[in-house]
Amino acid sequence: MHDTPKQVWIDAAYTALTTSGVESVKVMELAKSLSVTRTAFYWHFKSREALLEELIQMWEDKNTGNLVRQTEAYAENISEAVFNIFDLWISDELFDSKLDLAIRYWARIDEALQRRLDDADKRRIAAIKAMFERHGFTPVQGETRAMTIYYTQVGYIAMEVSESVDFRIARMPEYVGIFTGRPVDPSAVERFNARHGIRNSA
Known part of the structure; x- marks a missing residue:
């Protein structure tokens, strides 16, 4: 759902980055970890690159x-x-x-x-x-x-x-x-x- 807070995505991306490297910061994988659809990601970010820039x-x-x-x-x-x-x-x-x-x-x-x-x-x-x-x-x-x-x-x-x-x-x-x-x-x-x-x- 699109009501997943933006910070939740950033926190999930941070965890992926610091534990497994930037290659693991993928929209689909993050969505799975948060039990939401990847569509919800785009309510907050234009692209994966936008999320990486946040980090x-x-x-x-x-x-x-x-x-x-x-x-x-x-x-x-x-x-x-x-x-x-x-x-x-x-x-x-x-x-x-x-x-x-x-x-x-x-x-x-x-x-x-x-x-x-x-x-x-x-x-x-x-x-x-x-x-x-x-x-x-x-x-x-x-x-x-x-x-x-x-x-x-x-x-x-x-x-x-x-x-x-x-x-x-x-x-x-x-x-x-x-x-x-x-x-x-x-x-x-x-x-x-x-x-x-x-x-x-x-």
Whole structure:
């Protein structure tokens, strides 16, 4: 029926994309999974490509948009600024690693998407670089440290590293020290731990 909400189709397409790849995002298969006719799809989308564009836009808005916003969030010092970025790696609400990985796989067979992915990567790195510069780092230092932070996380995503949240949070102060090359501000550690429900962490 045509009263199947648009978001239901997007959610079903998201699940297919992140579990089986873009080739599995097919109108007929989605309709079957939702127990509706394929005609219902066209009440919301002109074509399969329109649905795929919704997924890409969701990825750009959430992952790139939130990353840039986190780099621009208030921070008393560079320690707190990097912890703001680390919030992304802890919260699925801020950054969707599964979707990021699925987009990277998809881009391998879609040149137009690869260009958008390249632009997104550049925008993300530029935002982190600018964050470092605001905290007194030179452009070269900022760019190098931005690439180090970003490529480390992309590697985590690509390798599908499985760690508990507590394990990652416990080591994040060490990462901050490595990425900034400066002593880690204890107050920034406390604030980061507090917003993630960690108490009495060293």
